[in-house]
Amino acid sequence: MVSAAIAISYLDRQTLPVAIKAIEKEIPLTNQQFSYLQSAFLLTYAFMYAGGGKLADILGTRRGFTVIMLFWSFACVSQGFALSFAMLAISRFLLGMGEGGGFPAATRAVTEWFPVKERATAMGIINGGTAVGAVAAPPLIAAILVFANWRWIFFLTGAIGALWTIWWRISYFVPNVEAGGEGQS
Template sequence: MRIPHLRWWIAALLFLSTAINYIDRQTLSVLAPVLTRELGLSPIAYSNILTAFLAAYTVMYVGSGFLVDRWGTRLSLSVFMVWWSVANMAHAFAQGVWSLGILRFLLGMGESGNFMAAFKAVSEWYPAKERALVNGLINGGAAIGAVIAPPVVTWINANYGWQPAFVITGSLGFVWLALWLLIYYPPDRHPRITEEERAYVLADPPVAGGAKMPWQEVLRYRQTWGLLLARFFSDPVWWFYLFWLPKYLVEQRGFTMAEMGMLAWMPYLAADAGALIGGWISGRLVARGFDPLRARMAVMLPFAMVMPLSLAVNHAPGRTTTLALICVIAFSHMAWKTNQATLTNDVFPKPMIGVVSGILAFGNGLGGTLFIWMTGYVVQYFGYEAIFVLMSVLHPLSYFIVRRMVRGPLAV
């Protein structure tokens, strides 16, 4: 049976895999106030647990890129999903800092592969004018997962305890896996794609060139370094709101666990909207004849200029203002990130996407690892103010780097 518009069913599965990815990683963040009390976690201990996740996540961002290129999108994403789902379920057996740290490390080893495989799928299935929108859907899945996690995890914790929360969220990946294995194949040999859609997908030409090259060769290009440094500086903002927001709202702004569960989803929903709208705007610009690189940069600039609002978050007079500011920041960051991620597809040849995405994402993981590790010490000894000051300048700096170093597609 032929399936019309098959590429959008695949986009839906990529959206869902990312949503599950974020539900699983966010479960610990939502439960952080509870685990802080029950397991005696200080801010530094909590940051060290997060750092274990991000260290593995960073290393495997590079390693998973190679695995995606070697195994293909279908098999690699299946393996990644099983790995991180089992690791998340095993959190139910954690007894303290060390066991949590080890389990977070194992979770991080699997979760980064989701994005490497998704980037590869985007290059295989979507023409240039649709890539930003699909990347927006993928990033939107991250935000939706973060939206779902606070109310669901707090409800499970309130009714059954924190251990079942990890088991239940971890089991979602196995439901998704059955659908993925049924639907996903490369477009040139997919048994259920219509001939019209196959011709449409395969008609889009490569960005440039097409020869594979080792990662050492990729590092010779200024485009690689420009995008890597931009991710190093800007992505830690998202890591902070993902891992520290529930803890910040409960311990610094006086929210109860129930209130946090009812309200902490709002910034993540705003991020979801930012991902979709940011990708849609640049996609429209490309459809109207803009060069893809110019279109992404035109969208990134205004959203980078919004990010200094971080300075006001810790001084907001009430809960409504605090959440409103964080929502605007989350919206702007994800609109920025969608276009930043799409630059990888616009600048580099298709056969290089897996390896290049892994190398560029190393900047994401390294920046996040250092920032989250530092956050624990800063919060414990100085409070949150210095963190918000630092986050206010990271996106403008990243835009300047991209503008200077990424001026056109890679010619090989």
């Protein structure tokens, strides 16, 4: 489940670079502006590792990851409504803020679910989601562009994140390790 969230984050972040030619037909961008869009994402992404970790600590894994995923899904969708470079930049900035919390929340889930001796394996599986999302993005985005406007890429990837959130809310619980019994939400 957590690996799927990380795959979604890598799918989301690949939407702009893959769809840029289609976007430029409506929103002309220079190479410098494109680099600013990428930097807007990466800057907030880097800063939000600490912020996302703190959010997961305060809210707990279940609620924290829910907030993080919903935030980045809405930020992803907002790119589909962009009419200018500035609107795209704000959306990318917000996407970085949301996605920056993904790995800290994933790490927290691993510490709740796995004994110390199994955590490296669990994190390896979660990190495998990065490759799945990055590899799936180009052909998926190209296929969507054959049938729909570039805006739909952002609407669909945002919807995937929202659907994951429903799955997460229904399925995730904190195991009750000490009692060896059922977990709690």
